[in-house]
Amino acid sequence: MGTVGSTGGKAGETVGERRQLINVAYRLLGSVTEAEDAVQDAYARWYALPRDRQEEILSPGAWLTTVTSRICLDVLGSARARRERYVGAWLPEPLPDRTEWDPTGGTVRTGPADPADQIVLDESVAMAFLVVLESMTPAERVAFVLHDVFRYPFAEIAGILGRTPAACKQLAASARRRVSGTPAPVAANTRSDVVRQVKEAWQTKDIATLVDLLDPDAVMTADGGGLAGSVLRPVEGGTRIAQYMAAIADRAPGLELLERSVNGVPGLVARRAGVVVTVASFDVSDGRVTRIWVVRNPEKLRPWAL
Template sequence: MGTVGTGTDGTAGTDGERRRLINVAYRLLGSVTEAEDAVQDAYARWYGLPRGRREQILSPGAWLTTVTGRICLDRLGSARARRERYVGAWLPEPLPDRTEWGSAGGGAGPAGSPDPADQIVLDESVSMAFLVVLESMTPAERVAFVLHDVFAYPFAEIADVLGRTPGACKQLASSARRRIGAARPAGVAAGRSDVVRHVKEAWESKDIAALVGLLDPAAVMTADGGGLVGAVLRPVEGGARIAQYMVAIADRAPGLELLERSVNGAPGLVARRGGVVMTVAAFDVGAGRVNRIWAVRNPEKLRPWAADA
């Protein structure tokens, strides 16, 4: 995209906005690739403005945020139609913790450019549980909620993104808040890493009884293979059924290696075989048991994890 100048052409400081824009776009779209595309599109529009027009814009960052928000809003609308045709369940793209990548994951993309996944701040607003709930919102609700509740943008600015009044945007954010309700995560639950570690150990030893004890009786596991790899097309419900399914997977995949890794900022598991990451699993834990498992198997969504292999 090139380096932004620091002269008087109205582009000073816009390079520094990239990290924030990637963070906004990922939370809005649930995909690193789509977030990167949206931000690149916004910058292309910025550079496409006549120089005189850029010089008239007092806050390039606010302009870029507005444009990025509008691009994401449009893509959320079209994504709904695409996801209706998606094979099986659609899950957000899981994010690794760059500090766990080692030297292979140097955080640089092609030609030394920053990897967008390396720029996303891993906090509760990117937890898998949070992103899955965001998927239940309308595009307008999601934009209003994320911009206001996560990034503290005023409703007057959000109104420019959505093309609605500030009052209407406030109502959208309130509606989104109700959708989240008790489902909104309150950070990493105490003891979550221990529970995930015990799940790993029981899975490795194919101990169905131990797995059942670690899973809530009403637990639900959702897998996303995207039609590209084998995965259950519907959620598996019930701790006993999930335990049996996990052991069956281990039986069918000799040599499967399980690694404890941070997934979207919370303790999770990575399954790899022959050095290739096959599955990334995120967990929701409460009262010492696993309530939800989100297993992403679609290889297109596991590209940021290649450095972990």
């Protein structure tokens, strides 16, 4: 990406790129913590450059994006081995919409900005989309996210992946085929209505209604990371999921269930004594829930600590 040019305002340019870099890195890694680490590493490499080298770089933002993407590529390459050691299923870290927690519509936090607050909540961070990204090879994911989500040209992506532009185009096309096999997203109000009904049925332990709201082939995946109780394997079938949810309700007195946006999509959040202990995302098709992703790993719920 660009290498020679203007020398003015480099420090301001690099600082201003942090939000974009966090957005790229989260979509590449599915982890707020790992995204922040990747961006911090990229900035450390920038500041380690000699001043004359910094001045030669035409676009600090392009340079930082290249370095961040390469760091993410390395992380993705090692993630498979790490996730084989992970206890139970691994799910991306869920993101809150902070304005929903503040009646004034302002920011809740004070002090340094949380990286999660800098991530734009759109369809490219919906849990269903992130889960599909997890099925891609690292190179496919980088090519697809940078080109299809952030509109980077293949000539620049080629420099990141160390491949030809034509090869990167093929990687993105292969990734796109994976995405095209997923159902089209439903309207937010329809999804919200279904999620609300699930919440009400769960609270009243109405198994019959839950079964009716769940697709017969629905699948629920939970991520406790070995740090919070959860099923280690996906629960399959609407009836089995409904029975499991009712059993959880019996064992979780005092749990407060709230309708909240999860990664920009209607979801449910469970709190105990004011602390978020579970975040659930839903995929809905034809008025029924087809997938449920439940995150209980407290390390992945840090952005929800208000």
